[in-house]
Amino acid sequence: PTYQKLYKEHKIDISFTPYYHPILPLVCDTDSAKEALPNINLPSKRFVHPEDADKQIQMSVSKFQSLFDSQLYGMWPSEGSISETAASLITDNNIKWIATDEEILQNSAKKSGLNPKEYHPYQLYKHQGLHLFFRDHTLSDRVGFVYSGIDSEQAVDDFLEHIYKIREQFIDNLDNIVIPVILDGENAWEYFAKDGTEFLELLYKRLHEDEYVQAVGMSEYVKEANAVELPSLFAGSWINHNFKIWIGHPEDNRAWDLLYKTRKFLVEFVKENPEYDSSVISHAWEKIYIAEGSDWCWWYGDEHRGEHNDEFDQIYRNHLSAVYTLLNTKIPVELKLPIYSGAVLNKPVMPDGLITPLIDGKRSYFYEWSQAGFLDVSDVGGAMHRVSQSIQKLFFGYDHENFYLRVQFDFNHKKPNPDFRIVIEFSHLKNFNIEIPFGKCNTIKESELSYAFSEELEIAIKRSKILPESFGKILFAVSYYEGDNNIETIPDVEPIELMIPKQDQEMFWPT
Structure with a gap:
């Protein structure tokens, strides 16, 4: 009801994706992947079903009509994926605009025989009647990945500073300048303090008060702005302007x-x-x-x-x-x-987001470690396979203050040896280990080290304790001891290598 009310009052704009979030160009024709990657290995059977892509669009149009009693005006194609065939289907469904990444613009200009340097994302484009927005890659990613790690006021200042620089660049043609800021759904806000409320309220306030900047919905802008014709469209997504994530492996x-x-x-x-x-x-x-x-x-x-x-x-x-x-x-x-x-995994999976788990020795909620990196020892063959290993999985990650480690055990339903302990060996530092004798003490909270053992072991270590500048590369392995006996070390060949960036430079690809 809230969205319906705000939409009718023209206070928000709403776009849909194709109904079940397909990659439209691949559903139309899997060979479209060759445009960006000519040598890609494709499925043995060529999938060519534009009628299915059309159905996915139609279902979204119908759903929007039922919810908002209005025609769907704009669409974000799943993962910003577009091709000329997909664009034609979208146009046939009376949708007026779509959006994707600025790398698609550059490659579309090349495909059209135009000079890519003359085509920037700060204007509206049109291809055979369909309007196109191309996201400002840098500014969008600063909102998505950088601003969560800094003070809201500093973040808003930085955002507006980028806007002013663009304004200065096009000072003689401001009537036709638009800056598309496009994020990966709502994924970014969970990393902000208060789910981004403080940042967004301050941003909207400053935009409302600014005499040089006007916030505008895409549907509104399409109705009043001049569009530059783009003769050809390059087939690709907003991720590296290709479809490699969804086909080829x-x-x-x-x-x-x-x-x-x-x-x-x-x-x-x-x-x-x-x-x-x-x-x-x-x-x-x-x-x-x-x-x-x-x-x-x-x-x-x-x-x-x-x-x-x-x-x-x-x-x-x-x-x-x-x-x-x-x-x-x-x-x-x-x-x-x-x-x-x-x-057949033989290497750890890196984190794909910041984590701040509760150090209580158990899985407190489902998503607590969902964006952590991990190494599943039971899935690793070769030298790492043991018939009776006690450590089953390692999970690891970090936030702005701490490095986190979670150790999942399998004691085969037996009580662990009371003398067992974990030693974390940080091989990027000379002769530096952290020993956790949790067979004797299940919980400890100190200024630089906290851990708890209940169902599993959870550990928090201050970044400054293992990295002099709180950022950089760490190398670590986890050893399980009973008394003086090293029962196992995970990994047992090469340590896990993890790069922890500066606090305002944590960049994760959206998942």
């Missing part, structure tokens, strides 16, 4: 091939059974559309290894399997075999 490609085969089965079944229950057929198609969503392949491949990849894999295959189940057909064997090859 053997896991991604196998996922696409399974989708191809399942969809082909559904089409043939409908042709052979024209009188079949239409509601069941619709349900089966919905499973296909869900499987076309981008989040499945986000977690396949090497880019985003997480603690729950195997679960995402199972859910993806469940959706495809459901097509066969709904139509009373035997599920193919290949849908019962994992796509995710996590068992």
